[in-house]
Amino acid sequence: MEPVRDGLDALLLAPTAGGKTEAAMFPLLSRMAAQQWGGTSVLYLAPLKALLNNLEPRLEQYASWLGRRVALWHGDITASRRRNVLFERPDILLTTPESLEAMLVSVNVDHRQFFAGLQAVVIDEVHAFAGDDRGWHLLAVLERLTRVAGRPLQRIGLSATVGNPDQLLAWLQGSSVQNRAARVVAPDLAKLADGPPPGEVELDYVGSLVNAAAVIAGLHQGEKRLVFCESRQTVEELGQLLRAHGVTTFLSHASLSMDERRRAEQAFTESRDCVIVSTSTLELGIDVGDLDRVIQIDAPATVASFLQRLGRTGRRPGSSRNCLFLTLGGQPLVEAAALLLLWSRGWVEPVNAPPEPRHIVAQQMLALCLQEHRIGDQAWTEAWNGLRPFGGSARPIVRHLVEHGYLEQDEGMLFIGPAAEERFGRRHFMEMTAVFTGPPEFTVLLGRTELGRIDPSLLTEEVRGERRLLLGGRSWRVTYIDWRRRRCFVEPADGGGRARWQGAGWAYRGYQLSQAVREVLLGVDPPVALTRRALTRLGQEREDKLHLVHPGGTVIVRADNGDLRWWTWAGFRANATLTATLGEVVDPVERFDGNSIRLRENVTPGSWRRLTADAASRLCLPEINEKALDGLKFGAALPQRLAAATLAARLADLDAAAAVLDETVRFVVI
Structure with missing residues (x-):
C-alpha cells in the first residue's frame, strides 16, 4: 500500500473482511525492517477489546515472519502480562485509547521511555470513534503521545465505507492536518455510482418476535446464521425462543461476561447448523468464521451499520452478500424500507465529530496533570499542539477547574486538586480514562x-x-x-426469566433517513425483494398515513379533537431545533418527536405565515433539561452553562431545520 509505505497519513476504506488490516500492517512491517525501528514502534488501536483479542494471533503471525513481537494491553490483561510488556517492549502494541491513556497517567509506566521509538498509529474502525466523544478523546491522547515521542506520528485509519472520507481523514490528522501529506484509499467507491450495491436483500414483515423465531428456525437449516437485534433484551428473548425450537443458538452482547461471549463466539465459529444472536458487538471486524446468512430484526439505526452487517456474508468464493430483514411492526417495516432505499442509492451517513467537547477538555486537563504531575499554568496550552478546542479557548474551563478544587494552582503550576481526587480518584483514577458513562448494573x-x-x-x-x-x-x-x-x-431455572437494560443512548434518526421514510409512505419501494406480507403491511401503513405526507412539502394536520400537528419528517434533532425556534406556535407542553411537532390549537394559516416568516434567519439551539446534564460524563467539572451549551449544540440540526422551513406548508383538516 503505497501511501502507508511512503509514510503518509491515510484512510483505508473497504468492506468488512476487505483486507484493511493487512493493507496497513504489511507496509509498516516492511518499513520496520528496512529502517530498523526499535522498541514499540507501532500502536494498533481499536474500539473493542474483543476485536483486539481477535486480531492478536493474526498480527502475531505476520510480525513473526520478521522476528518481531506483538502484545496486548487492555483492561482484561493480567498484571503479570503487563509487567512482561513493560520489561520486554513489543514492536507492535494492541490497545484501546482508554488503556493507552491509562499508560500515560500510570506511575508504573515510564511512558517517555516506553514510547520513545513510536513511529506510527493504526486506528481500526475509525468511524466508530469519530462519531462520538471517544473520537475527541482519541485525538487528544494522540496529540499528547506525539509530544511524548518527540516526533510526528503517522496516522492510518481503517474504516468501512463512510459518506465523507476526506473530512474523516482531515479530522484524524488532528493538529498536523496542515503540514502532513495524506491520502484516502477507497477502491470500492467508484462501484457505488454504477447502481444499487451488490447483495441479495429481502424485506419481510412477521409481526412479532415469536413469529421471527419460527421463521429463523424454519429457514436455511444446515447453515450458519448471524442474527442482529437492536437491543440486548431482544437478543435474550429471541435466543430463548430459538432454543425452544431446538435451534443450536449462541448469544453475544455487551452485558454478557467476556468469557461467556468468547465461548459463544468460539463455539459458533466451529459449528455449522447454528445461529448466533447479537447486538452491534459483532458488527465490527471480529471474526466469527464463514457465515452463510445475516438476518436483521427490524432496522439498524444507520446505513453504515447495515453495510457492516451485510459485509459479514459473501466471503466464500461463489457466495454472495445477503441479508433478510424480519420486521416486527408497521413502523419498523417502513424504517427498514427507508434505510434500504438510501442504501440502494449508494448513500452512507457522513461521520462527524460531535461539536463543542468541553467536558473532554476538562477531562484532558486533569489527565495531563496526572501524566506530568505538575504543568505550568500557561504551558498547558501547548500540550495538544494547537488542536482545537484544547488550546487557549479552554481557559474558562481551566479557570473553573481551579476555582472548584479540581485543580490546585501554586507558584505558576497546576496539579490535581481534592475535588478531582474525591470524584474521579477511585482505583487509581480509572474512571477518568473512559469518556463514556455506563448505567449501573x-x-x-x-x-x-x-x-x-x-x-x-x-x-x-x-x-x-x-x-x-x-x-x-x-x-x-x-x-x-x-x-x-x-x-x-x-x-x-426451567423458564420464566426476564431481561431488561437501560437504554444505551439510541441514535436519533437523522434528516435523510426521516425524509426517506416520507418517500416510502408516498409509495417509493426500495429495489430489494419484498415478501407478500411486507407489501401488504406497507400498503396498510401508507393508507393509514396518507394524510400526513405530501410530495410537495410538509403538512399541518388538524384532527377531530383539535390536536394540531406539523408533520415535518425531519428527524429528532431538526424538530428539536424547530421547536426551540418557533416558541410562538409550538405547544408548550407536548412538543415533538422525530416525525412531527405539536402546535398550539389557535394557530391558523395566516398566523403561521406571519410568525414563521423569518424563522430561518433566527434558528435557536434546543433547550436542555438539567437532568440531561447527568449523562454528560465530566459535565460536573464544567460550569453548568457550558455543560448545557455543549448538549444544546449536539441536539441541534440547523441545516435540516432550515431545509424544512424552506418547504411549502399545507394545512389539512381530517
Missing part, C-alpha cells in the same frame, strides 16, 4: 463464574414467588443479592 454469578450484568430494576421490582432472570438465553433463579458489592447469585 449488577454482576450475575453462578458460583464463582460470572455470567454477565443486569439492570438493577430487575432486582428491586416486586415479584410473586421466585425472582428469575434471563441471561445468556437461559433462565436463572436468584438465590442471594449482595447489595453493597452489586452482585447477585443464581441457579439454573
Whole structure:
C-alpha cells in the first residue's frame, strides 16, 4: 500500500473482511525492517477489546515472519502480562485509547521511555470513534503521545465505507492536518455510482418476535446464521425462543461476561447448523468464521451499520452478500424500507465529530496533570499542539477547574486538586480514562463464574414467588443479592426469566433517513425483494398515513379533537431545533418527536405565515433539561452553562431545520 509505505497519513476504506488490516500492517512491517525501528514502534488501536483479542494471533503471525513481537494491553490483561510488556517492549502494541491513556497517567509506566521509538498509529474502525466523544478523546491522547515521542506520528485509519472520507481523514490528522501529506484509499467507491450495491436483500414483515423465531428456525437449516437485534433484551428473548425450537443458538452482547461471549463466539465459529444472536458487538471486524446468512430484526439505526452487517456474508468464493430483514411492526417495516432505499442509492451517513467537547477538555486537563504531575499554568496550552478546542479557548474551563478544587494552582503550576481526587480518584483514577458513562448494573454469578450484568430494576421490582432472570438465553433463579458489592447469585431455572437494560443512548434518526421514510409512505419501494406480507403491511401503513405526507412539502394536520400537528419528517434533532425556534406556535407542553411537532390549537394559516416568516434567519439551539446534564460524563467539572451549551449544540440540526422551513406548508383538516 503505497501511501502507508511512503509514510503518509491515510484512510483505508473497504468492506468488512476487505483486507484493511493487512493493507496497513504489511507496509509498516516492511518499513520496520528496512529502517530498523526499535522498541514499540507501532500502536494498533481499536474500539473493542474483543476485536483486539481477535486480531492478536493474526498480527502475531505476520510480525513473526520478521522476528518481531506483538502484545496486548487492555483492561482484561493480567498484571503479570503487563509487567512482561513493560520489561520486554513489543514492536507492535494492541490497545484501546482508554488503556493507552491509562499508560500515560500510570506511575508504573515510564511512558517517555516506553514510547520513545513510536513511529506510527493504526486506528481500526475509525468511524466508530469519530462519531462520538471517544473520537475527541482519541485525538487528544494522540496529540499528547506525539509530544511524548518527540516526533510526528503517522496516522492510518481503517474504516468501512463512510459518506465523507476526506473530512474523516482531515479530522484524524488532528493538529498536523496542515503540514502532513495524506491520502484516502477507497477502491470500492467508484462501484457505488454504477447502481444499487451488490447483495441479495429481502424485506419481510412477521409481526412479532415469536413469529421471527419460527421463521429463523424454519429457514436455511444446515447453515450458519448471524442474527442482529437492536437491543440486548431482544437478543435474550429471541435466543430463548430459538432454543425452544431446538435451534443450536449462541448469544453475544455487551452485558454478557467476556468469557461467556468468547465461548459463544468460539463455539459458533466451529459449528455449522447454528445461529448466533447479537447486538452491534459483532458488527465490527471480529471474526466469527464463514457465515452463510445475516438476518436483521427490524432496522439498524444507520446505513453504515447495515453495510457492516451485510459485509459479514459473501466471503466464500461463489457466495454472495445477503441479508433478510424480519420486521416486527408497521413502523419498523417502513424504517427498514427507508434505510434500504438510501442504501440502494449508494448513500452512507457522513461521520462527524460531535461539536463543542468541553467536558473532554476538562477531562484532558486533569489527565495531563496526572501524566506530568505538575504543568505550568500557561504551558498547558501547548500540550495538544494547537488542536482545537484544547488550546487557549479552554481557559474558562481551566479557570473553573481551579476555582472548584479540581485543580490546585501554586507558584505558576497546576496539579490535581481534592475535588478531582474525591470524584474521579477511585482505583487509581480509572474512571477518568473512559469518556463514556455506563448505567449501573449488577454482576450475575453462578458460583464463582460470572455470567454477565443486569439492570438493577430487575432486582428491586416486586415479584410473586421466585425472582428469575434471563441471561445468556437461559433462565436463572436468584438465590442471594449482595447489595453493597452489586452482585447477585443464581441457579439454573426451567423458564420464566426476564431481561431488561437501560437504554444505551439510541441514535436519533437523522434528516435523510426521516425524509426517506416520507418517500416510502408516498409509495417509493426500495429495489430489494419484498415478501407478500411486507407489501401488504406497507400498503396498510401508507393508507393509514396518507394524510400526513405530501410530495410537495410538509403538512399541518388538524384532527377531530383539535390536536394540531406539523408533520415535518425531519428527524429528532431538526424538530428539536424547530421547536426551540418557533416558541410562538409550538405547544408548550407536548412538543415533538422525530416525525412531527405539536402546535398550539389557535394557530391558523395566516398566523403561521406571519410568525414563521423569518424563522430561518433566527434558528435557536434546543433547550436542555438539567437532568440531561447527568449523562454528560465530566459535565460536573464544567460550569453548568457550558455543560448545557455543549448538549444544546449536539441536539441541534440547523441545516435540516432550515431545509424544512424552506418547504411549502399545507394545512389539512381530517
